[in-house]
Amino acid sequence: MLLLGKLIIDEVVLQIEADIKDLDRLWLLVAAEFGLAIISDLLSRGISLSDALLGDQYSIDTSVKIIKKTSELNLDQLEDSEFYDKLERARQQTTGRVGLMSNILTQGEDMIVIISLLVGVVAFEPWLIILLVVSIIPTIINEIKFSGTSYSLARSWTQERRELDYLRYAGASDVTAKEVKLFGLSNYLADRFKGLSDKYYLQSKRLAKQRAGWGSFFNVIGTSAYYVAYIFIIFRTVAGIFSLGDLTFLSGSFNKLRSKLQGFFTRFTQITESALYLQDYFEFLDLTYAERDNEDKLPLPQEIKIGFEFKNIGFKYPKSESWVVRNINFQLRAGEKLAFVGENGAGKTTLIKLLLQFYEPTEGKILLDGIPIKKYDQAAYQQYFGVIFQDFVKFELTLRENIAMGEIGEISNQTRIDGAAEKSLAREVVKDLPLGYEQPLGKRFKHGKDLSGGQWQKIAIARAYMKDSEVLILDEPTSALDARAETEAFQRFIKLTLGKTAVIISHRFSTVRIADRIMVLKDGAVLEIGTHKELMQNDKLYAELFNLQAAGYQ
Numbered sequence: 001m002l003l004l005g006k007l008i009i010d011e012v013v014l015q016i017e018a019d020i021k022d023l024d025r026l027w028l029l030v031a032a033e034f035g036l037a038i039i040s041d042l043l044s045r046g047i048s049l050s051d052a053l054l055g056d057q058y059s060i061d062t063s064v065k066i067i068k069k070t071s072e073l074n075l076d077q078l079e080d081s082e083f084y085d086k087l088e089r090a091r092q093q094t095t096g097r098v099g100l101m102s103n104i105l106t107q108g109e110d111m112i113v114i115i116s117l118l119v120g121v122v123a124f125e126p127w128l129i130i131l132l133v134v135s136i137i138p139t140i141i142n143e144i145k146f147s148g149t150s151y152s153l154a155r156s157w158t159q160e161r162r163e164l165d166y167l168r169y170a171g172a173s174d175v176t177a178k179e180v181k182l183f184g185l186s187n188y189l190a191d192r193f194k195g196l197s198d199k200y201y202l203q204s205k206r207l208a209k210q211r212a213g214w215g216s217f218f219n220v221i222g223t224s225a226y227y228v229a230y231i232f233i234i235f236r237t238v239a240g241i242f243s244l245g246d247l248t249f250l251s252g253s254f255n256k257l258r259s260k261l262q263g264f265f266t267r268f269t270q271i272t273e274s275a276l277y278l279q280d281y282f283e284f285l286d287l288t289y290a291e292r293d294n295e296d297k298l299p300l301p302q303e304i305k306i307g308f309e310f311k312n313i314g315f316k317y318p319k320s321e322s323w324v325v326r327n328i329n330f331q332l333r334a335g336e337k338l339a340f341v342g343e344n345g346a347g348k349t350t351l352i353k354l355l356l357q358f359y360e361p362t363e364g365k366i367l368l369d370g371i372p373i374k375k376y377d378q379a380a381y382q383q384y385f386g387v388i389f390q391d392f393v394k395f396e397l398t399l400r401e402n403i404a405m406g407e408i409g410e411i412s413n414q415t416r417i418d419g420a421a422e423k424s425l426a427r428e429v430v431k432d433l434p435l436g437y438e439q440p441l442g443k444r445f446k447h448g449k450d451l452s453g454g455q456w457q458k459i460a461i462a463r464a465y466m467k468d469s470e471v472l473i474l475d476e477p478t479s480a481l482d483a484r485a486e487t488e489a490f491q492r493f494i495k496l497t498l499g500k501t502a503v504i505i506s507h508r509f510s511t512v513r514i515a516d517r518i519m520v521l522k523d524g525a526v527l528e529i530g531t532h533k534e535l536m537q538n539d540k541l542y543a544e545l546f547n548l549q550a551a552g553y554q
């Protein structure tokens with residue numbers, strides 16, 4: 001287009017001076033420039049379109065990959081703060097990294113322009129190239145230096161950024177709103193947020209100022225070089241060596257070349273920066289998990305014959321020095337309902353996590369029908385259990401989805417969902433909701449309806465009933481249920497799980513006494529185990545706690 005511009009100007013000057021005007025060539029040139037303008041516009045629109053589409057695809061793809069990867073990892077990795085840093089950095093890559101792709105394509109495009117312009121400039125005035133090089137080198141060095149530094153700063157702040165996210169959430173979310181208002185915490189949280197973010201702001205401000213300062217300085221050098229070239233071209237034009245067209249072509253080419261070359265090298269540093277960020281994403285995808293060799297895995301027994309046995313189990317959480325449980329020996333017999341009782345922090349939930357193979361015991365082993373549970377395929381083994389944890393998830397999805405999460409493949413099986421809801425007393429909840437099973441739950445989305453703690457719990461229990469699992473584990477499943485519902489829920493539970501193995505963790509002794517046997521944990525060790533009657537006769541901690549609660553009701 002620059003060249004056509006030059007030719008048009010030269011032609012116009014020629015025609016002004018000519019006695020007999022022939023404008024054919026001029027129109028031809030204008031038509032060619034018009035054609036080029038249209039093509040160039042179409043091309044740039046095509047590029048923006050493909051950028052946008054690729055961007056969407058990329059962000060969908062990376063998000064899905066991150067969700068899948070997270071599910072592959074072991075629980076100890078998920079509970080680790082380093083993991084969260086990696087996840088946070090990877091999550092950031094789900095948006096905004098598309099630039100890398102379009103940047104690479106733009107490099108190709110610019111390369112063509114640069115080569116054409118170089119050829120043009122060299123043909124007219126080769127030494128202009130030296131000026132050009134002088135003008136852009138400082139800018140390149142500046143860019144390379146600062147892009148690395150800004151990446152390092154962003155990376156070293158991952159922890160703090162997570163903390164900022166958390167503070168923002170704590171200060172402004174429906175979940176925390178009640179307490180934040182009541183205890184007047186908003187100023188405290190806002191100040192903490194501001195204190196921390198100000199520190200980051202100061203560091204990044206310093207860097208941004210340096211970058212801008214040096215950038216402007218080097219830009220002045222570049223612009224000066226351009227003007228030296230420009231003045232030289234003007235002189236040559238006035239002297240009649242260059243035509244008016246040459247003047248516009250050369251000054252235009254030089255300017256364009258400078259900005260294109262600058263852009264070319266800046267983009268290189270942007271590409272490196274993007275690649276550094278992208279490296280975080282790949283690092284996350286490459287996270288390894290202690291893969292168990294799946295060879296020689298035994299098939300799970302169709303039916304539990306003997307039961308589970310904890311043999312001399314001791315466990316420390318990763319990165320922790322203290323034993324949470326130690327010297328644990330007990331049996332969970334096939335078909336029995338065993339209750340775990342113990343003070344807060346005694347290790348009840350931890351034993352469940354070990355039973356489910358979320359963690360490996362530090363000492364000892366757990367057997368199923370006499371065979372160490374490690375010998376079974378882990379995924380199949382975990383399918384054996386229907387579990388409701390005390391901190392079960394309240395999915396802000398529909399009621400149907402919330403129940404079906406127990407066995408998601410059966411989401412359309414109405415009989416199964418009805419059955420599960422019936423068993424867990426969740427039917428009463430469904431009846432009260434205007435949209436029934438299709439009712440979105442929670443406050444986050446349109447038409448969402450929040451439930452009471454007990455209603456959520458009934459739905460969570462339904463989730464456990466969705467699956468026809470061999471072993472049921474209920475970790476404080478009825479803590480939020482009213483007295484009548486709790487009794488009813490437990491009587492149903494006992495009836496429905498007749499012949500099935502189950503573990504119940506509860507602090508309510510009225511519930512616990514229904515179990516076949518009760519295991520009392522204290523400070524990570526088994527204090528006593530037996531039937532309600534036996535433990536009462538034992539007259540130790542169980543009897544003491546039972547009487548304490550019973551006395552409270554009198």
Ligand SMILES: Nc1ncnc2c1ncn2[C@@H]1O[C@H](COP(=O)(O)OP(=O)(O)OP(=O)(O)O)[C@@H](O)[C@H]1O
Nearest residue numbers: 079317320324342343344345346347348349350351
């Ligand atoms: N992921 C973890 N990492 C490190 N320590 C943990 C972790 N989870 C629990 N603990 C510690 O292990 C101990 C036992 O916790 P656990 O949840 O098993 O107790 P619990 O008997 O179920 O208590 P509660 O009745 O309060 O539910 C506690 O001291 C707790 O601090």
